[in-house]
Amino acid sequence: MTLELKELTGGYGQVSVLKKETFTVEDGQVVGLIGLNGAGKSTTIKHIIGLLTPRGGQILIDGLSLQDNVEEYRKKIAYVPEMPILYSELTLKEHIDLTIMAYDLDHDKTWAKAHELLKTFRLDNKLDWFPQNFSKGMKQKVMIVCAFMTDARLFIIDEPFTGLDPLAVNDLLNIVEEKKQKGCSVLMSTHVLATVQDHADKFILLNHGQVRADGTLDELKEKFDMQNGNLDDIYIKMSNEDQ
Amino acid sequence: MTKLWKERLRRHQLDQFKYLRLIFNDNFVLAFIVLIGALGFWYSNFLDTINQVNVFGKPVVIILFWLIAQSGSVATLLEEPDSTFLLVKEKDFYEYFQAAKNYSSMLPVVTIALVGFLMSPFAFKAAGLSVLSIVMLTLGVVVYKFGMLNFEVFGIYGKDNFKGLSAKNWINLILIALLILAVYLNSFILLIGAIVLLGIAISRSKQICGSGQLQWQNAIAKENQRMFRIKRFYNLFTDVPGVNSKIRRRKWLDFLFKGIKQEQSNTYLYLFARGFVRNNEYIGLFFRLTVIQAIMLCLIDNFYISLIVEMLFIYLVGFQLKPYFKETMQNLMQRIYPVKQTDKIKDFTKLSTFVLFVQWIISAFAILYKFSFSMNSLIIIAAGLLVLVFVGYFYIPRQLKKIF
Numbered sequence: 001m002t003l004e005l006k007e008l009t010g011g012y013g014q015v016s017v018l019k020k021e022t023f024t025v026e027d028g029q030v031v032g033l034i035g036l037n038g039a040g041k042s043t044t045i046k047h048i049i050g051l052l053t054p055r056g057g058q059i060l061i062d063g064l065s066l067q068d069n070v071e072e073y074r075k076k077i078a079y080v081p082e083m084p085i086l087y088s089e090l091t092l093k094e095h096i097d098l099t100i101m102a103y104d105l106d107h108d109k110t111w112a113k114a115h116e117l118l119k120t121f122r123l124d125n126k127l128d129w130f131p132q133n134f135s136k137g138m139k140q141k142v143m144i145v146c147a148f149m150t151d152a153r154l155f156i157i158d159e160p161f162t163g164l165d166p167l168a169v170n171d172l173l174n175i176v177e178e179k180k181q182k183g184c185s186v187l188m189s190t191h192v193l194a195t196v197q198d199h200a201d202k203f204i205l206l207n208h209g210q211v212r213a214d215g216t217l218d219e220l221k222e223k224f225d226m227q228n229g230n231l232d233d234i235y236i237k238m239s240n241e242d243q
Numbered sequence: 244m245t246k247l248w249k250e251r252l253r254r255h256q257l258d259q260f261k262y263l264r265l266i267f268n269d270n271f272v273l274a275f276i277v278l279i280g281a282l283g284f285w286y287s288n289f290l291d292t293i294n295q296v297n298v299f300g301k302p303v304v305i306i307l308f309w310l311i312a313q314s315g316s317v318a319t320l321l322e323e324p325d326s327t328f329l330l331v332k333e334k335d336f337y338e339y340f341q342a343a344k345n346y347s348s349m350l351p352v353v354t355i356a357l358v359g360f361l362m363s364p365f366a367f368k369a370a371g372l373s374v375l376s377i378v379m380l381t382l383g384v385v386v387y388k389f390g391m392l393n394f395e396v397f398g399i400y401g402k403d404n405f406k407g408l409s410a411k412n413w414i415n416l417i418l419i420a421l422l423i424l425a426v427y428l429n430s431f432i433l434l435i436g437a438i439v440l441l442g443i444a445i446s447r448s449k450q451i452c453g454s455g456q457l458q459w460q461n462a463i464a465k466e467n468q469r470m471f472r473i474k475r476f477y478n479l480f481t482d483v484p485g486v487n488s489k490i491r492r493r494k495w496l497d498f499l500f501k502g503i504k505q506e507q508s509n510t511y512l513y514l515f516a517r518g519f520v521r522n523n524e525y526i527g528l529f530f531r532l533t534v535i536q537a538i539m540l541c542l543i544d545n546f547y548i549s550l551i552v553e554m555l556f557i558y559l560v561g562f563q564l565k566p567y568f569k570e571t572m573q574n575l576m577q578r579i580y581p582v583k584q585t586d587k588i589k590d591f592t593k594l595s596t597f598v599l600f601v602q603w604i605i606s607a608f609a610i611l612y613k614f615s616f617s618m619n620s621l622i623i624i625a626a627g628l629l630v631l632v633f634v635g636y637f638y639i640p641r642q643l644k645k646i647f
Contacts, residue, residue: 070581
């Protein structure tokens with residue numbers, strides 16, 4: 001699965017947040033999307049999942065754009081939003097049923113996967129709970145379960161590491177690794193650089209709606225001329241370039 | 244402090260106007276006029292059937308006056324942060340509450356006067372009260388209401404207990420007693436009693452409030468509840484932010500979902516059906532309107548009015564279901580599901596048609612009960628079905644397309 005952004009320009013209303021953003025996510029790659037608040041991370045994600053329409057440029061998943069075939073395009077993506085969004089009228093079990101229906105998945109096979117995930121996140125005894133009884137972290141886990149039980153090839157996770165307990169962060173990283181082994185791609189935006197530094201293959205540094213730099217940690221070190229720096233240092237150097 | 248009150252009031256009124264403008268849209272005004280007309284027609288017919296003073300006349304007048312005296316309470320417009328930020332200003336809040344009380348008197352006065360006016364032909368015919376008595380009774384209830392609002396302000400200061408019974412209960416008991424005396428003996432009794440009560444309340448107001456302590460938590464909670472009631476009412480007609488309706492599991496209704504097969508085209512039906520049954524707002528709306536309709540149909544024996552009630556209420560339920568679709572469509576996750584837009588509309592149409600169908604069946608029983616098996620009842624039932632088909636298959640799908 002490859003995701004390609006070609007000179008993507010877009011934003012909300014008349015304001016262009018993204019200016020000719022270009023990058024690719026290759027098969028079996030875990031990519032970290034990094035940038036300051038307001039750099040355009042969430043806007044980029046919203047364009048990829050099709051909640052916003054680009055003003056210019058192209059977004060292709062395996063060469064397919066949203067306009068070509070909406071349903072096919074959407075089936076390839078699973079998304080975990082920063083703020084959990086659940087249906088207040090549905091129980092946890094029904095959220096899983098609904099996702100199975102929406103993505104037209106095999107009922108029994110998917111439920112087997114779901115059970116495993118629920119067990120990992122210690123939710124397997126809360127199947128009949130309503131969202132209002134869940135804490136924020138638990139809601140986030142529900143979103144993760146619903147996303148990772150699908151047959152999507154591209155997983156997009158918006159700020160996955162805040163709100164989750166350390167154990168859950170670890171579990172999530174294991175699941176990401178598992179998907180990666182199966183050839184799926186993962187794009188995650190985050191501010192928790194120490195974690196993403198160890199678990200992503202490639203980083204995309206966004207600044208003012210443009211890709212300032214991208215590549216592996218070593219490539220970034222070279223680009224910023226910081227042989228001994230870590231991702232934190234590079235990030236701060238990039239932020240200081242504005243001043 | 245009065246400045247604070249004025250600012251709050253201005254903001255509050257602006258808010259109210261915003262919602263009222265949304266509520267009184269074309270559809271609603273039309274339905275409203277028809278409903279008022281139907282009620283007026285029923286009332287005048289009902290009056291014609293009364294040709295002599297009736298034993299029930301006076302009790303009905305007493306109960307109606309008592310009920311209408313309960314309407315309206317002091318709108319304090321207190322807000323959550325007040326208990327933190329304005330705590331130091333506690334002493335000055337007396338003026339604020341007086342202003343609030345004066346403002347809150349207007350609506351009850353208008354309501355009581357209106358009810359008194361509308362009730363007058365009935366009170367005259369069925370209860371045998373003179374016009375002067377009716378005017379005096381109405382005036383008495385108005386003055387009494389002023390007194391009640393004063394006592395409510397005492398309640399804010401924790402002074403709402405008198406000899407083990409809450410002040411509110413005392414006042415209501417006294418009102419009933421005065422109403423009975425006034426209706427059966429002399430209508431001036433209520434007015435005099437009300438003036439005495441108001442006199443006591445006003446003359447001792449400052450002293451009573453001064454000796455108490457402002458019950459911030461209670462007062463704010465009460466105001467929040469009051470606001471919530473208003474907003475929930477508005478929410479029946481339009482979207483009000485911040486009104487989250489209650490969700491109940493209602494496991495015993497799960498059998499309703501058995502017929503929904505778990506396949507992709509039913510994704511939204513799965514969601515809509517559960518949401519409708521579990522969200523108090525929508526099932527409540529359906530339940531209320533259906534029950535009111537059934538009761539009206541059981542009581543009214545005029546063919547044309549029954550016809551209007553049957554058609555209007557089916558239309559109303561269909562019309563009021565629309566916001567539910569809109570609400571669900573605001574959920575971000577559903578927008579990224581690989582499901583066709585047309586399936587969403589199709590699924591919602593299935594739900595709304597089913598809901599209207601249940602309502603239609605219930606109303607049909609009510610009609611058959613009143614008109615038995617006749618040409619008239621068949622015409623009304625057929626008209627209901629016509630509205631059902633129109634709303635379910637033409638009106639709702641077209642309206643939903645506009646929402647996207």
